[in-house]
Amino acid sequence: MTRLLRVELHRLIARKVVWLTVLAALAIGLLTVSGVFLQARSIDQARAGLNQDYEQMVEQVERDRESCQVEEERERRRTGDPSVDFGCEGIVVPTLEEMYGQMPSLNDQYRTLLSGSSYAFMFLALAMGSTAVAAEFAHRTMGSLLTFVPRRTPVFAAKVLAPALASIPHVLVGLTTLLLGIPAVFRWFRIDDAVTGAEWVSLGWMALRIITITMLAAALGAAAAFLVRHSGMVIGIMVGYLVLVETFVAGAGGGPLGKLALTRNIAAWVQNGTVWESWPMSCGPFEECRPIRHELSFTHGAVELGLLLAVIMLLGWLRFRRSDLD
Amino acid sequence: MSVAVAADEGMAVTTRGLRKTFRTVRGTRVAVQGLDLDVPSGGVHGFLGPNGSGKTTTIRMLLGLSPADSGTMHIFGTPVPQRLPEVVNRVGAIVESPKFFPTFSAERNLGLLAEAIGTPRSRVGEVLEEVGLGGRGKDTFRAFSLGMKQRLAIAATLLKSPDLLIFDEPTNGLDPAGITEIRGTMRRLADEGRTVLVSSHILSEVEQIADTVSIIGRGRVLAQGSVAGLIGGGGGTVEVGVRHPGAAVRILREAGFTAEWLARPRGADAADALRGLDPDEENGLLQVIGAEPVEISRVLGQQGLWVERLVPSRRGLEQIFLELTQGEGLPAPSAHRPTHDASGGQAGPPPPSVARPGGEGDR
Numbered sequence: 139m140t141r142l143l144r145v146e147l148h149r150l151i152a153r154k155v156v157w158l159t160v161l162a163a164l165a166i167g168l169l170t171v172s173g174v175f176l177q178a179r180s181i182d183q184a185r186a187g188l189n190q191d192y193e194q195m196v197e198q199v200e201r202d203r204e205s206c207q208v209e210e211e212r213e214r215r216r217t218g219d220p221s222v223d224f225g226c227e228g229i230v231v232p233t234l235e236e237m238y239g240q241m242p243s244l245n246d247q248y249r250t251l252l253s254g255s256s257y258a259f260m261f262l263a264l265a266m267g268s269t270a271v272a273a274e275f276a277h278r279t280m281g282s283l284l285t286f287v288p289r290r291t292p293v294f295a296a297k298v299l300a301p302a303l304a305s306i307p308h309v310l311v312g313l314t315t316l317l318l319g320i321p322a323v324f325r326w327f328r329i330d331d332a333v334t335g336a337e338w339v340s341l342g343w344m345a346l347r348i349i350t351i352t353m354l355a356a357a358l359g360a361a362a363a364f365l366v367r368h369s370g371m372v373i374g375i376m377v378g379y380l381v382l383v384e385t386f387v388a389g390a391g392g393g394p395l396g397k398l399a400l401t402r403n404i405a406a407w408v409q410n411g412t413v414w415e416s417w418p419m420s421c422g423p424f425e426e427c428r429p430i431r432h433e434l435s436f437t438h439g440a441v442e443l444g445l446l447l448a449v450i451m452l453l454g455w456l457r458f459r460r461s462d463l464d
Numbered sequence: 465m466s467v468a469v470a471a472d473e474g475m476a477v478t479t480r481g482l483r484k485t486f487r488t489v490r491g492t493r494v495a496v497q498g499l500d501l502d503v504p505s506g507g508v509h510g511f512l513g514p515n516g517s518g519k520t521t522t523i524r525m526l527l528g529l530s531p532a533d534s535g536t537m538h539i540f541g542t543p544v545p546q547r548l549p550e551v552v553n554r555v556g557a558i559v560e561s562p563k564f565f566p567t568f569s570a571e572r573n574l575g576l577l578a579e580a581i582g583t584p585r586s587r588v589g590e591v592l593e594e595v596g597l598g599g600r601g602k603d604t605f606r607a608f609s610l611g612m613k614q615r616l617a618i619a620a621t622l623l624k625s626p627d628l629l630i631f632d633e634p635t636n637g638l639d640p641a642g643i644t645e646i647r648g649t650m651r652r653l654a655d656e657g658r659t660v661l662v663s664s665h666i667l668s669e670v671e672q673i674a675d676t677v678s679i680i681g682r683g684r685v686l687a688q689g690s691v692a693g694l695i696g697g698g699g700g701t702v703e704v705g706v707r708h709p710g711a712a713v714r715i716l717r718e719a720g721f722t723a724e725w726l727a728r729p730r731g732a733d734a735a736d737a738l739r740g741l742d743p744d745e746e747n748g749l750l751q752v753i754g755a756e757p758v759e760i761s762r763v764l765g766q767q768g769l770w771v772e773r774l775v776p777s778r779r780g781l782e783q784i785f786l787e788l789t790q791g792e793g794l795p796a797p798s799a800h801r802p803t804h805d806a807s808g809g810q811a812g813p814p815p816p817s818v819a820r821p822g823g824e825g826d827r
Contacts, residue, residue, distance in 0.1 A: 145580045149565075152572060278563040281529050285557045286581050286624070288528045288548045462530040464560070 139292045146300030155269050156304050159262045163308035166258045167315025170251050174320055177241065178327045184238040196231045203229040244331040247320050248341050249409070255316060256348040256408050257401075259309045260355040261376075266308075267301035267359030268372035275367040278464040290459050298360045298451065305356035309349050317345075340410075347408055351443070358447050364454035397434055398442065406439030475538070476628050476659040477503035477526065482535035484521050484683075495521040496683040499535070503661050505627075507675035508654045510691075511663040512785065518683035519663040520560060523632050527557050539628065553581065556621025557630035562613040566606035570597060570616050573605055574623060583623050591619040595649065611642035618649060629653055631662045635669060647673050667781040679785055686788040694784050701783075702752045702760055705773025709748025712769050719763045722753040749773075 150156050206226035214222045242250070274280040274297070287293055324331055333341065362372045380401070388399040396402070396416070405412040412434050421427035482499040485492045496518040503509045513519050524530040526537055528545035537544045542551045564573040574588040592601050595615040600608070608616060614634060621629055631650065635643040651673045654660045664670045670677065671691060678688035687694060706712040709725050716723035726749045752760055757774050764771055 141582060142580060145576050148579065149576055152568060153565075154567075273565075277565055279565060281524075281559060282563045282620070283577070283580065284529060285527050285555070285559070286552070286577055288545070288552050460531070462524070464529070464563075 139295065142287065142292055142296035143299055143303075146296045147303060150270055150300055150304045153270070153273075155266050156307065159266045159305070159308040160311050162262050163259060163312035164315060166255055166262075167312045167319065170255055170316060171319030171323060174247060174251070174323045175326070178323050178329065181239050181241060182327050185234060192234065192237065195237075199229060199231045241324070241327075241329050241331075244321060244324055245333050245337045245341070248317070248333070249344065251316055251320065252313065252341070252344055252348060253405065253408050255312060256351065257404070259305075259312050259348065259352045260404070262308055263301070263305035263352045263356035264359035264376060265369065265373055266305060267298075267356035267361075268363040268369040269359075270301050270304075271297055271360045271363035272367060272369035272372070275363075281463045284463060291455070294364065294455050294458050297364075298357045298454075301356040301360045302353040305352050306349065309352040313345050313348065343410065344408065347410070351404065351407055354443065354447055358450055361447075361451045361454035364458045365450065396432070397438065400442075400446070402434055403439040403442040406434040406436055407443055411436045412439075474505055475502055476505045476509075476540060477501060477661060478538045479522070479526075480536045482522065482525065482537060483533045484518075484525060484530065485533055494683055496525070496532075498684055499680065500685055501678055501680075502688060503659065503678070504676055505540075505659050506654070506657060508650055508660045508662060508670075508673050510667075510670035510674035510677035510781075511661055511680070512665070512667050512670060512677055512781065513663075513680040514665050517665075517680050519665075519680065520632055521683075522680075523557070523559055523630055523661075523663060526630070527555070527559065529559065553624050554627045555630065556624055556626035556628070557632075558614075558617040558621060558634060559630075559632045561636070562617030562620075564605040564613075564616065564620075567604055569602050569604055570608070570619075571601040573616070574620055577620055578623050581624060587623055591622040592616075594622060595619040596645075609642075610637050611639070611645065614638065614642070614646060615649075618646075626658065628659045628661065631660065633664055634662060635664070635666070643669065667785055671781040677781065679781075679788055681785075681788065687784070691781070695781065701777050702755060702757050703773070703775040703777060704750040704752055704760055704764075704771060706748050706750060706764060706769055706771055708769055709750055711767075712748065712750055712764055715767050715769065716750070716752060716755075716760065716763060721755045721760070721763075724751045724753070725749075726751050 203226055206224050206229060210222060210224040210226055213224070214220055241247075274283070284290065284293065359369075359372055362375075363369060366372055366375070384399055384401055387395050388401060402412060402414070413431060414434075415429035415431050417427065417429050479499050479501040482496050482501070483494070484496040485494050487493075499518065499522060501511075501522065503511075511519055511522075521530060525532045526539065526544060528548045531545070539548075539551045540554060542548075544551065564570075568576075570592060571588055574591065575585055578585055578588055589598070589601065592598050595618050597612060597615055597619060600612065605613065605616065618629075618631075618634075629650075634646050634650070638646060647669070650660050650662055654673075654675070662670060662674070674691050676688070676690050677694060679686045679694075703726075704712065704723075713723045713725050757776050761771050761774060
């Protein structure tokens with residue numbers, strides 16, 4: 139088994155697909171960091187360019203407040219009612235952050251962007267895993283290998299495990315790019331922020347969960363390729379599912395169906411539990427319409443994703459074990 | 465599939481009652497039906513039959529690539545596929561075309577297979593040398609010609625130093641030089657003491673290198689044995705031109721020869737044919753199997769029939785195959801004319817001359 143796994147890893151590494159996923163993950167990381175850079179730059183430029191405007195606005199607001207207070211005093215004298223209130227205290231100068239927006243904290247940036255990028259890393263892993271196995275069927279080398287190693291179960295296990303391991307480089311490259319790139323942007327624009335020790339621990343766990351789910355996505359892709367034997371079909375089914383089914387399921391909001399949505403369960407896994415809000419179907423004419431808050435635990439995500447993986451693995455293994463091979 | 469019974473120790477491959485059906489949109493198609501195959505250890509064994517006769521399916525079942533519906537299979541006495549892992553290192557096989565990763569070099573393709581079976585990587589260079597690809601190890605598989613791909617596939621089978629080599633249609637698509645080369649390689653491997661099981665639908669080609677053969681049609685064995693045994697039981701075929709062919713057939717049959725009147729229409733009942741004999745029939749052409757020309761001449765001469773033409777010819781496997789498959793509806797090369805029995809019994813195929821192999825000494 140170890141020998142077979144080594145062979146599969148050597149074969150995968152020799153193929154371009156692993157390196158292409160690494161490059162793609164790097165590109166995803168750099169694009170995300172560049173997004174952070176653009177956000178920070180726009181805030182920075184706004185601050186620099188509009189400083190003068192801001193000073194003028196401060197003077198204007200102070201003038202308005204004084205004028206308000208004068209009018210208020212005049213009215214009190216005219217009516218003899220000292221309780222007249224024009225609300226002049228409410229005229230206050232907005233802060234710079236209120237005017238030009240504010241960069242989220244470094245910790246928030248990390249959590250949002252790591253979580254968001256994890257879907258892309260998973261997609262890359264799924265594509266790599268399915269391609270690695272489907273190529274064997276396309277080139278009909280699976281049968282050749284089985285004439286050397288006729289034990290189908292160890293062969294299946296090696297071919298599922300190898301893409302899972304081979305997906306580690308690209309997810310590491312992607313995560314490293316984000317973890318180093320985002321604080322670099324903060325330093326570049328002299329945004330004073332830092333991540334506390336506890337936050338680092340939490341982020342470390344999150345990164346570990348992303349690595350794990352990426353590996354599982356690669357294994358899932360490989361197992362699915364054993365089932366349908368075509369990487370295009372695996373990716374097509376996955377994309378089709380996300381577009382057609384997941385939109386509907388996720389659109390079901392907080393009902394039982396909504397909690398089954400794959401993307402929400404992935405989020406629950408990656409973020410160690412997730413929350414979202416849905417709106418009630420109808421609000422009465424005089425009711426205040428408030429969103430309903432829903433929660434999905436990490437355990438729920440883990441169980442649903444584990445079940446999905448187990449089912450696909452089992453089906454892939456059964457098909458491979460029983461089918462005729464060229 | 466039932467567990468195997470005791471197998472013949474002297475056999476490289478045996479199958480009993482092997483059956484395989486495929487499901488199609490129109491129902492099921494029987495690919496192999498009750499195949500009883502015996503491949504003796506040592507030498508080249510031709511596994512012959514037309515396209516679609518079940519050769520590749522049988523090989524795939526032997527190699528565990530396709531599960532059988534019923535029947536038993538043994539390789540070197542070991543039941544397969546149940547215990548295939550025990551003997552797989554003694555078996556090297558190429559099923560249909562060579563299959564490798566096109567973008568990998570020959571060395572890398574073989575290196576991965578060597579690693580999978582725990583063979584030292586140094587063996588890769590040796591087997592490449594062995595098949596004449598020593599200088600081409602760095603070339604990618606897709607850059608190889610068909611003949612080179614086939615040689616690479618043979619090299620792959622040699623990584624295990626196998627006792628049994630199974631080649632499925634190894635010369636398909638090769639030019640004459642490539643065919644000769646592969647043929648020579650197979651013969652050499654057999655001469656080294658290995659068993660080479662080669663399937664082919666080109667019977668004349670296998671006839672040149674095979675020691676023993678099995679001929680199959682529609683998924684069952686029609687005949688098997690040594691090549692010499694199958695080709696007229698060691699004798700040849702003699703084409704005889706004689707003025708009164710009907711009488712000549714009768715005389716020769718009475719003398720114990722197998723004689724056929726080639727001029728009779730296809731499928732004619734032999735007894736009726738003899739009853740309707742025209743003693744003055746001209747243009748009579750007979751085929752006499754398993755007799756020497758001088759004996760034919762003597763027997764006919766004694767009865768006052770003078771031979772006008774006497775052409776000894778050797779029956780080939782193709783002719784044997786055609787005889788065996790006559791009436792089976794199997795495809796046959798159009799260039800060959802089937803012969804028809806002009807005497808008693810049915811006009812279909814004669815029984816196989818040899819049922820059990822064992823002709824290693826013939827070569």
